[in-house]
Amino acid sequence: MAAINAEGLYKVFGKRPKRGVAELERGKTREDLQKQGLTAAVIDASFTVDPGEIFVVMGLSGSGKSTLIRMINGLFEPTAGTVTIADQLITDVSPEKLRAVRREKISMVFQHFALLPHRTVGENAAYGLQIQGLNKADREKAANKALDEVGLGGWGGHLPGQLSGGMQQRVGLARALAAGTDIMLMDEAFSALDPLIRRGMQDQLIELQQRLEKTILFITHDLNEAMRLGDRIAMMRDGRIEQIGTAEQILNEPKNNYVASFIQDVDRTRVLTAANVMEPAQGVIGAGSGPQTAHKVMREGQHNWILVQNRDRTPAGILWEPDVAEAVRTGRKDLPWSPVHEMPTVAQDTSLADLFAVSAQHLNPIVVLDENGRTVGVIPRVTLLAAAANNGQGADMPESWGSPDSPLNDGESMADSATPDVPHVMEGAK
Numbered sequence: 001m002a003a004i005n006a007e008g009l010y011k012v013f014g015k016r017p018k019r020g021v022a023e024l025e026r027g028k029t030r031e032d033l034q035k036q037g038l039t040a041a042v043i044d045a046s047f048t049v050d051p052g053e054i055f056v057v058m059g060l061s062g063s064g065k066s067t068l069i070r071m072i073n074g075l076f077e078p079t080a081g082t083v084t085i086a087d088q089l090i091t092d093v094s095p096e097k098l099r100a101v102r103r104e105k106i107s108m109v110f111q112h113f114a115l116l117p118h119r120t121v122g123e124n125a126a127y128g129l130q131i132q133g134l135n136k137a138d139r140e141k142a143a144n145k146a147l148d149e150v151g152l153g154g155w156g157g158h159l160p161g162q163l164s165g166g167m168q169q170r171v172g173l174a175r176a177l178a179a180g181t182d183i184m185l186m187d188e189a190f191s192a193l194d195p196l197i198r199r200g201m202q203d204q205l206i207e208l209q210q211r212l213e214k215t216i217l218f219i220t221h222d223l224n225e226a227m228r229l230g231d232r233i234a235m236m237r238d239g240r241i242e243q244i245g246t247a248e249q250i251l252n253e254p255k256n257n258y259v260a261s262f263i264q265d266v267d268r269t270r271v272l273t274a275a276n277v278m279e280p281a282q283g284v285i286g287a288g289s290g291p292q293t294a295h296k297v298m299r300e301g302q303h304n305w306i307l308v309q310n311r312d313r314t315p316a317g318i319l320w321e322p323d324v325a326e327a328v329r330t331g332r333k334d335l336p337w338s339p340v341h342e343m344p345t346v347a348q349d350t351s352l353a354d355l356f357a358v359s360a361q362h363l364n365p366i367v368v369l370d371e372n373g374r375t376v377g378v379i380p381r382v383t384l385l386a387a388a389a390n391n392g393q394g395a396d397m398p399e400s401w402g403s404p405d406s407p408l409n410d411g412e413s414m415a416d417s418a419t420p421d422v423p424h425v426m427e428g429a430k
């Protein structure tokens with residue numbers, strides 16, 4: 001069952017708008033209609049949002065995003081086409097039916113959403129629940145729970161004026177959560193926020209969505225925001241949806257020149273993940289092996305490092321050729337770990353940007369793990385650099401990033417580098 005389905009949606013503003021739809025279907029352009037005093041705000045939009053998905057509609061100002069979302073929530077009647085919400089048709093239905101579906105299924109978060117200044121934060125979050133017929137105690141309970149979920153626990157008794165802009169926007173989110181609907185529609189909900197606060201809100205939305213499994217239709221004019229949030233993205237231009245796909249699909253296979261030029265300066269380091277750039281480890285030995293085996297594998301494969309793996313495919317560490325050669329020469333029996341064997345590990349969904357941060361403070365290749373801690377791939381530094389180089393522009397690597405292929409020549413400056421936000425890095429090996 002689709003959470004939201006839009007089929008052939010048109011919205012034309014002006015006199016006798018259906019005439020405009022007929023002309024568009026006959027091949028007339030938006031500009032042609034403009035000359036007749038008609039605005040074709042949305043043209044033949046079709047898409048499906050799956051339950052639990054974050055679906056982003058992305059487009060420049062004036063491309064028809066707000067008009068589209070208003071047809072989805074029933075505020076605008078489409079000039080043509082149909083909308084279903086959780087398999088219930090909301091176009092061409094009675095006003096009562098429309099109101100019922102809206103109330104039970106959809107909540108909305110706007111860019112500038114008006115908090116009632118003389119009502120408390122809790123009352124603001126509970127706004128709308130009265131219509132649902134909840135009594136005061138239940139309303140308070142739902143509001144407090146929602147405030148907790150957005151990190152505003154304890155603020156329920158304050159007035160909105162005592163909150164920062166970012167916090168006020170979270171009250172809007174809390175209100176939508178308190179309504180308890182499965183579907184949330186968000187129109188430029190974070191666009192007015194400062195970049196850092198905005199980033200925090202994006203993270204929080206992703207986290208909330210994963211925890212509460214809401215279906216979210218999110219509108220933005222910011223491509224990086226779209227790529228960060230969207231499971232899928234619809235790229236809109238002049239009223240039409242040009243392409244629908246995952247961030248990767250849109251980056252790697254833009255459907256036309258418009259989309260291609262749009263994504264030119266997207267920061268790939270925030271879109272691509274460890275899973276996109278990892279490769280199989282070339283040389284692997286078991287943790288029970290000795291220096292002789294390591295040396296043989298390295299010589300035969302011409303590897304300057306190899307991965308040592310436990311029986312259950314969890315990684316034990318990385319060995320480097322000079323240490324192994326030394327161990328063979330001196331007749332050492334155990335594996336010659338060196339300080340270099342400190343092995344960074346990451347989850348598959350770690351962004352390229354975060355991988356740089358990890359790599360900047362480790363000399364070894366990064367080992368990518370599945371949910372059970374088993375090795376699924378490795379990312380040597382040279383691979384990471386190559387992935388960013390494809391970028392053309394926008395890759396923001398730490399300045400202290402050292403030479404990619406030589407682990408031993410630049411240790412100090414790399415070890416000194418500042419690395420914010422490093423995801424769970426597992427130090428050392430068994």
Ligand SMILES: Nc1ncnc2c1ncn2[C@@H]1O[C@H](COP(=O)(O)OP(=O)(O)O)[C@@H](O)[C@H]1O
Binds near residue numbers: 039062065
């Ligand atoms: N109520 C309206 N009456 C007439 N034209 C409108 C109305 N709402 C939006 N438009 C026009 O429709 C087009 C799309 O607007 P909108 O959906 O607000 O775009 P976006 O949200 O992408 O900025 C614009 O040209 C806008 O001027």
Ligand SMILES: [Mg+2]
Binds near residue numbers: 065066067
């Ligand atoms: Mg808009």
